[in-house]
Amino acid sequence: MFFYYIKLAMLSFKRNPILSLLMVLAIAFGIGALMTTITVNYLMSNNPIKEKNDVLYHIQLDSWSPYEAARDDDAPPLQLTWTDVNNLQQAEQAFRQAAMARSGGIIEPENPDVKPFQSSFRLTFTDFFPMFNVPFIYGAGWDASADQNAEHVVVLSRDVNDRIFGGENSVGESVTISGETFQVVGVIDEWHPVPKFFDLNTGDFGGTADVFIPLSLKLPMELPSWGNTNCWKPPEGTGFLAFLNSECVNYQFWVELTSPQDEARYHTFLDSYVEQQKALGRFPRPLNNRMSNVQEWLEYNEVVADDAQIMMWLSMMFLLVCLLNTIGLMLSKFIGKSGEIGLRRAVGATRGDLFMQHLVETACIGVAGGLLGLLFSYFGLQGVRTLYGEFADRLTTLDSNMMLLAIGISTITTIIAGIYPTWRASAIAPAGQLKG
Amino acid sequence: MTQLNLGPIFRSLLRNKTGAILIALQIAFTMAIVLNALFIIGERNDLMARSSGVDEANSFQISSTGFATGFNHLNTLEEDLREIRALPGVRNATTINSVPISGGGWSMSFQVESGENKPSTPSSIYMVDEQGIDTLGVELVAGSNFTKTDIRLRDGTQEGWPQNVIVTVALANDMFPELDYAETVGKTIFINNTEPMQIIGVIDQLQAPWIGWNKLENAMLSPEYIVGDNWNRYFIRAEEGMRDQTMRDVEELLAKRADERLVENLRSFEEIREDSYSRHSAMIQILYVVMIIMIAITGKGIVGLASFNVNRRLRQIGTRRALGASKANIVQYFMTENVVITTLGVIVGIALTIGLNMTLVSAFELGRMPWYFLPLGGLCFYLLGQVAVFGPALKASSIPPAMATRNV
Numbered sequence: 001m002f003f004y005y006i007k008l009a010m011l012s013f014k015r016n017p018i019l020s021l022l023m024v025l026a027i028a029f030g031i032g033a034l035m036t037t038i039t040v041n042y043l044m045s046n047n048p049i050k051e052k053n054d055v056l057y058h059i060q061l062d063s064w065s066p067y068e069a070a071r072d073d074d075a076p077p078l079q080l081t082w083t084d085v086n087n088l089q090q091a092e093q094a095f096r097q098a099a100m101a102r103s104g105g106i107i108e109p110e111n112p113d114v115k116p117f118q119s120s121f122r123l124t125f126t127d128f129f130p131m132f133n134v135p136f137i138y139g140a141g142w143d144a145s146a147d148q149n150a151e152h153v154v155v156l157s158r159d160v161n162d163r164i165f166g167g168e169n170s171v172g173e174s175v176t177i178s179g180e181t182f183q184v185v186g187v188i189d190e191w192h193p194v195p196k197f198f199d200l201n202t203g204d205f206g207g208t209a210d211v212f213i214p215l216s217l218k219l220p221m222e223l224p225s226w227g228n229t230n231c232w233k234p235p236e237g238t239g240f241l242a243f244l245n246s247e248c249v250n251y252q253f254w255v256e257l258t259s260p261q262d263e264a265r266y267h268t269f270l271d272s273y274v275e276q277q278k279a280l281g282r283f284p285r286p287l288n289n290r291m292s293n294v295q296e297w298l299e300y301n302e303v304v305a306d307d308a309q310i311m312m313w314l315s316m317m318f319l320l321v322c323l324l325n326t327i328g329l330m331l332s333k334f335i336g337k338s339g340e341i342g343l344r345r346a347v348g349a350t351r352g353d354l355f356m357q358h359l360v361e362t363a364c365i366g367v368a369g370g371l372l373g374l375l376f377s378y379f380g381l382q383g384v385r386t387l388y389g390e391f392a393d394r395l396t397t398l399d400s401n402m403m404l405l406a407i408g409i410s411t412i413t414t415i416i417a418g419i420y421p422t423w424r425a426s427a428i429a430p431a432g433q434l435k436g
Numbered sequence: 437m438t439q440l441n442l443g444p445i446f447r448s449l450l451r452n453k454t455g456a457i458l459i460a461l462q463i464a465f466t467m468a469i470v471l472n473a474l475f476i477i478g479e480r481n482d483l484m485a486r487s488s489g490v491d492e493a494n495s496f497q498i499s500s501t502g503f504a505t506g507f508n509h510l511n512t513l514e515e516d517l518r519e520i521r522a523l524p525g526v527r528n529a530t531t532i533n534s535v536p537i538s539g540g541g542w543s544m545s546f547q548v549e550s551g552e553n554k555p556s557t558p559s560s561i562y563m564v565d566e567q568g569i570d571t572l573g574v575e576l577v578a579g580s581n582f583t584k585t586d587i588r589l590r591d592g593t594q595e596g597w598p599q600n601v602i603v604t605v606a607l608a609n610d611m612f613p614e615l616d617y618a619e620t621v622g623k624t625i626f627i628n629n630t631e632p633m634q635i636i637g638v639i640d641q642l643q644a645p646w647i648g649w650n651k652l653e654n655a656m657l658s659p660e661y662i663v664g665d666n667w668n669r670y671f672i673r674a675e676e677g678m679r680d681q682t683m684r685d686v687e688e689l690l691a692k693r694a695d696e697r698l699v700e701n702l703r704s705f706e707e708i709r710e711d712s713y714s715r716h717s718a719m720i721q722i723l724y725v726v727m728i729i730m731i732a733i734t735g736k737g738i739v740g741l742a743s744f745n746v747n748r749r750l751r752q753i754g755t756r757r758a759l760g761a762s763k764a765n766i767v768q769y770f771m772t773e774n775v776v777i778t779t780l781g782v783i784v785g786i787a788l789t790i791g792l793n794m795t796l797v798s799a800f801e802l803g804r805m806p807w808y809f810l811p812l813g814g815l816c817f818y819l820l821g822q823v824a825v826f827g828p829a830l831k832a833s834s835i836p837p838a839m840a841t842r843n844v
Contacts, residue, residue, distance in 0.1 A: 387718035
């Protein structure tokens with residue numbers, strides 16, 4: 001019977017192609033707009049490292065001024081000082097730990113055909129790579145000893161390796177970074193967590209880094225501080241070391257614990273560390289340390305842009321208008337078929353049969369609208385990408401989840417919208433339509 | 437006969453409630469979205485219309501990073517400035533740590549009273565030389581400009597900040613609300629709690645680097661050259677209309693020493709502005725597209741319902757014509773019917789519009805919509821309805837009276 005209804009639905013489309021097309025178009029516009037906005041919201045609110053969500057913790061220590069909190073909600077500053085990240089790193093109280101910061105400088109390839117270029121650095125410790133499941137193509141992260149001895153070792157991003165070494169295995173090769181010679185120990189594959197959860201201070205959806213080098217090189221090489229630097233009091237003295245030893249925050253610190261149960265122990269350690277520092281005359285504020293897992297950290301930073309949310313709500317209302325429109329069109333279409341319906345009733349079809357038949361027809365319109373809507377949302381996302389540029393590059397890809405969702409939403413909403421017209425159609429009395 | 441006869445219209449509408457309600461609801465939701473979208477567009481346009489204070493049309497930036505061993509930063513900087521300023525087409529040039537409204541920069545807090553835990557005012561800081569004012573295209577409205585001797589080298593060997601600074605009118609008013617901005621010249625303010633600086637001049641307007649900052653108009657010029665890290669950003673103001681040519685010339689000039697430095701980030705101020713406001717302009721364009729599609733869909737819905745009604749009532753219309761109704765009467769009937777439906781839609785629409793605006797206000801800190809949006813918006817939907825229904829109404833009026841006798 002189902003296939004017979006589908007056949008009838010096709011016949012009905014053919015008899016009234018313009019009206020049917022208008023219905024499909026209205027749904028497609030609604031679904032296209034909704035899927036475009038849902039995709040952007042979905043990618044913005046993505047947790048890129050779900051598998052480790054409850055063992056990875058972002059650390060905040062309240063090292064701020066005695067007179068005012070770092071943030072409106074009395075929260076500690078978003079980043080840490082050089083002194084604190086190095087102390088926490090050396091304490092090694094977690095399974096893995098990595099202090100990190102952004103920096104940058106010029107890379108001069110040995111190959112004279114490749115021009116020197118400006119690049120962004122992530123300064124960190126070797127735990128960074130296993131902690132965040134960073135995929136390697138060649139080699140691996142550096143040895144822990146390289147962190148301690150501030151060795152000149154570098155992990156290249158795939159892009160930079162392609163640019164300097166044409167994509168070849170470059171492990172063991174050397175490259176000049178900020179005027180000093182580095183040895184390549186590894187090359188990572190494409191790795192673009194969306195959002196860039198480990199450092200949400202600048203460019204939540206931007207690239208990770210061109211190269212990764214030990215944070216311990218920051219001092220000897222006097223590497224610049226990129227990203228955000230915030231200070232509540234000026235450095236004491238002049239020069240690079242005074243700046244590093246100041247109360248300015250520019251560093252992030254992440255730990256990986258063996259289990260979520262370990263959180264309390266690490267928190268106690270942080271508190272005792274701060275008490276120690278208080279004894280040294282630092283940390284004038286009350287004890288206020290925070291540990292956030294990845295999801296909590298993403299939510300606290302409100303990475304989903306307001307505009308994206310506004311758009312999503314507006315597009316829901318937009319779909320509603322499209323559906324109201326479709327209901328109107330269906331009503332006229334089904335009532336236009338009164339004669340046919342009356343005939344079918346007269347020759348024995350029950351009201352239930354007619355209800356099912358028209359529900360199938362409605363569902364067909366819904367599926368067609370959903371498919372066309374997917375195409376529209378593809379164009380919509382291309383449009384978003386053109387309008388927003390680089391910012392949106394990683395936020396505008398349709399995945400299979402989204403495609404299924406699109407078809408699902410359009411079919412279900414169309415069927416709901418079709419219930420009333422379908423009921424009206426099946427309620428048509430047999431006799432009245434056969435007269436005259 | 438011009439008298440409106442609403443009785444039959446209401447009775448006939450009540451007989452086909454669903455169609456009319458569907459259209460009224462479409463009008464209501466479309467109105468809520470379109471008016472809120474227009475309001476958001478207006479707000480964003482206001483944001484984008486703010487002036488940065490810079491001579492935007494003629495300005496651009498370029499940066500230079502030395503990498504060769506033995507690169508002499510200070511010499512390079514001085515030579516670059518001399519050569520850039522000497523280029524034909526260049527009105528003036530300065531070094532600058534960051535560019536207004538570009539997204540990245542430096543801010544500090546300033547106090548009127550020395551000491552810890554005193555009220556403070558934040559401001560962005562632009563490190564420029566004595567040509568900064570002319571290069572930026574801002575106007576000195578009180579006090580005096582920097583002289584060459586004011587320029588300090590920030591090379592990491594000396595602590596603190598320059599003695600003399602210039603502030604915007606907005607910053608002067610923010611720090612000294614009880615004084616006229618001109619009276620702030622000569623005042624001492626404190627940076628880093630206790631370090632004194634003197635205001636020697638006031639400029640009319642210059643925006644901070646962050647367009648979303650609530651202290652966007654707070655800016656200070658600090659007479660400094662940053663040396664030691666081999667990096668410089670030059671800000672250049674071309675003669676009227678000469679920008680594009682000058683951009684090429686400056687890049688070529690700096691690239692002469694490409695073997696010892698990287699010359700990059702050649703960007704006009706207009707590009708910088710576009711980038712900074714790209715999310716706002718994108719939002720505006722998306723909202724326009726959404727509005728147009730929605731109005732088209734709703735308009736089409738009105739046409740559809742009217743045509744449907746006309747087709748259903750062929751015989752009825754024929755009968756009215758046969759009984760003496762003129763063509764104009766028939767047109768008037770459908771137009772009036774639309775007014776009734778639109779009125780229903782607009783009433784619900786006003787409630788929805790206010791509701792949506794209140795939701796946006798509380799959830800996203802949007803502004804409150806001014807009241808006149810509602811009557812104006814309502815009026816537009818009456819117009820839309822009348823335009824949309826006119827075609828089907830005209831078609832109805834051309835139904836011949838003889839139709840009354842036919843079977844349809």
